[in-house]
Amino acid sequence: MKLYPFVIEILQILVLLAIAPVFAGWVKMLKCWSQGRSSPGLFQPYRDIRKLFSKDVVLAENASWIFRFTPYLVFGVALLAGCIIPILSTDLPLAATADVIVLVSLFAIARFFTALAGMDIGTAFGGMGSSREMTIASLAEPAMLMAIFTMSLAGGTTSLSQMTQVILSGQSVFRPSMAFAFLAFLLVAIAETGRIPVDNPATHLELTMIHEAMILEYSGRYLALVEWAGMMKLFLFFTLGIAAFFPWGIAASGDLYAVFSAFFFMGLKLGIEAVFLVLIETGLAKMRLFRLTEFLGSAFLLATLGMLSYFILE
Amino acid sequence: MQIAAQIIGFLAALVLLTAFGMLVQRRMTALIHLFAWQGLFLSISTAVVGFMAGQRHLYISSLLTLSLKVILLPYILHVLVRRLRIHREIETVVNVPLTMLIGVALVIFSYHLTAPVRELSTLVTRSVLPIALATVLIGLLMMITRRHAVTQIIGFLAMENGLFFAATSATYGMPLVVELGVALDVLIAAFIFGIFFFHIHTSFDSLNVEQMARLKEGD
Incomplete structure (x- = not known):
């Protein structure tokens, strides 16, 4: 049975909305197990979101429209990104609207507004978090773009679904440029999703938090949206990595069976990737803020080496 | 043939990666490990080139690389570091991100420099030449x-x-013959370095070469 492309698009959004909290729960669960704690369960993020949606919003007196608008924007950006990244199938009508470069800037818009919202209230923590987040962003984005350019060179296109198709039809197995780009992407993804060597998603300690400091003033449904979008962002970065580097299993057509097997493979790959993420998170200590230039500098270096080795070796 | 060339390309990329790793690494043990890894990649790629080109003597030099640069020299350096109790380097002259950028510039430079050679050469391994030159330059930068x-x-x-x-x-x-000579030279050099380090360490209490400025007559 053939599915219409827009049906696949809707399926993707549903998968994104439903699976992202489960994935976040899975990561948390693995992390608890690896540290010898009992875990809150796979569906705890759902319960958290539902609880937050039923709570009242407490707004600061001097909160402007930016503060109220940002959660919706961040959530919308995550949804739109979910329509562009080939999570289940490469046959996406909305994929033509944006290539990977636009995808990066979509995430940048979300971050820009989050940083503004952090400063909007005028508390010290918000401003501190915003300034730290922008510092990281200014280092992470060039590395991210460089990794993406390397991938686009190898695939001959900047459209993500076409890139995935090129890799799916794969000719050469040993591509040093892709290996470098993957390593760079890994480092950037850790920084962008705020995982441990860069930022600790579980902390509310004043001096160490980065992303949490920006959204400290949010409550009720706003916080629910921001948290949900954060989980979606983690999920999206993982599926982006899958689509760009390990796309095997993603459906190339709208065939119902292919989409189902793509869903199965996605689950499998995400489950395994989460194990690696948790290994990184429990194995490393959080880095000092001033060490981040080296961390993200090496991401940029790896991406540049990937691009150079594309020209030199391929 | 095509697969072998791809494997060599991949190993070359790994050699370059370890070169950069050494350039930015601060810890002494990790640095020696990276050096051993580089030797291992080098040895494998030499064996693959030997297999591809049907040159028997490359197997011998591959084994020589393996025994010397993967096992013996790292071992000597490890012993040295442990005896002299060096674990962490004091500081670099230039900060790490800048060193990385200079390294990238060196890779581009060597790519340009070897362009005429690549045009003329007919060997399958010609694309690896810029990476080899870049490794030399990065070693120098280090x-x-x-x-x-x-x-x-x-x-x-x-x-x-x-x-x-x-x-x-x-x-x-x-x-x-040349390769055997070079290998012997490197081995002897490592021993001499080892002896010198002990002497430098006993007379200066440090292996920071800045300290050696004290050697000259005061004015």
């Missing part, structure tokens, strides 16, 4: 930017790795 005597020696040995790699990729290796 010797310049580090103040510690042991790191400078590792930089020197990494340069030698690059030269060996260049010889393998540009002409399918030097004659075996």
